[in-house]
Amino acid sequence: MKIRFDSRKEHNPTREQGLEVLYAPGKRVAFRLRWYLILFLVASPLLWFVGKVLYGFWLVDAPAQLRMPVVELRARDAGVVTHLDVRAGDRVEAGQRLIQLDNPEWRARMAQLQALPAGLEASAPQSIDGHERQVLSRQLERARQRVGQVQALLAQGAATRAELIAAESERDARESDLLAFDRRQRELSQRPYGEARDLLQQHAEQAWLESRLQGLELHASAPGLVAEVLVGEGENVGPGTLLMRLEGMGEPVLWIYLEPRYGRYAQAGQPLEVRMPDGNWLKARILQQADRAGRLPSDLRSPFAASQLGLLVPAALEEPLPERWRVDQLPLQTRFPNDWAGVFSAGR
Incomplete structure (x- = not known):
């Protein structure tokens, strides 16, 4: 299509088919503006691309996310x-x-353990056992003394042979009781683990359950x-x-998705600016050199981006972060000052 502005109306814009038109000059201006607007709309993608290239020569921008601890x-x-x-x-x-x-299962097991006899001392009270042996020893000693007394009386003719036999039988019975007691105690002490082991296991299991329930x-x-x-x-x-x-409540970390071609900016100490959602700019600084790459989240991808991968660069804000922007994964925009020396050295 060829656009011409030298028609007959252009030479005589105030007349239309032989009649005088009062609004013809204004219509002529609107006619021009309409075509200029069409040309601007058609050329807008090219203008946007040229503007993006020129902006990239002056400043480098990259998407970022705010990560709270x-x-x-x-x-x-x-x-x-x-x-x-x-x-x-x-x-x-x-x-x-x-x-x-x-x-609930641990609670039920705890109730079962608490219902069992608790305490190692209840199964084998050493104090009671010692007292019982002392009683048996005293009874045996008295029986032996009784035998000695009867033998002395028998020699004097004051006692009979039957009384001596009865005293000796009493002594033998007391010795048998003491021997049975010692045998019983020896069997309990020689039993491998036995009831003592069971009680220790019971206490250990109960302590374990209490600690897990507290956890x-x-x-x-x-x-x-x-x-x-x-x-x-x-x-x-x-x-x-x-x-x-x-x-x-610690300081947040800013993760920047920097294009690999701008990797020279991913150096520790590199200054940059962060644009907050309200339009304010905050100063920040790179924490360390990038050591890995990551895929950009869908909400950070630009429509004309050539690559969806970027260097993950951590940065920290040098100014206090407003309380209303302490939001995890908040999308932000960062801006680096262009390194002209690096651009020219790379070009050479």
């Missing part, structure tokens, strides 16, 4: 969620209880903000199940 709270053992003390968005202090789990009550290790709660009361969870996420 997040702590994942997971279940150590299987159990049932009995109490949820916090909700998403609540602030917590160090030591505050967050969630309470319970294990089902989870507390906050540091002050923070509850970012997400992933379970509900009455829900069964297994070992390693993710229960909730906590955002710490």
Whole structure:
């Protein structure tokens, strides 16, 4: 299509088919503006591309995400969620209880152990055994004295042979009782482990159950903000199940997705600027050199980007972050001052 502005109307714009037109000069201007607007719309992609190239020569920009220090709270053992003390968005202090789990099987086993006879001393009380042996020894000693007295009386003719036999029988009975007691004690001491071992195992199992049940009550290790709660009361969870996420109150880290061709900017100490969602710019600095690459999240990809991979560069803000922007995975835009010396050296 060829656009011409030298028609008859251009030479005599105030007349239309022999009639005088009062608004003809204004119509002529609108006619020109309309075609200029069409040309601008057709050429806008080319103008945008040229502007992008010129902007890239002056400044280097890259998408970024704000990452808050997040702590994942997971279940150590299987159990049932009995109490949820916090909700998403609540602030917590160090030591505050967050969630309470319970294990009914462990509770039932604990009740069984508590119903059994407790205490090693109850099965073999050494003090009672020693007292019993002393009684048996005294009885044997008196029986022996009785035999000696009867033998002396028999020699004097004051006792009969039957009384001596009765005294000796009493002595033998007391000796038999003492020997039986010693034999019983020896058998108990020679029994391998025996009841003592069972009682020790009972105490050890009970202590283990108490420690595991106490571990089902989870507390906050540091002050923070509850970012997400992933379970509900009455829900069964297994070992390693993710229960909730906590955002710490520490300084956030800015992860920048820098194009590989701008890898010279990924150096420790490199200054940059971060554009916040409200339009303000904050100063930041690269923490360390990039050591890995990552795929850009879908919400950070530009429509005309050639590559969806970028160098993952960590950076820290040098200015205080406003409280309203302390949001995990907040999308941001960063800007690097162009390194003209590096560009010219690379060109040479």
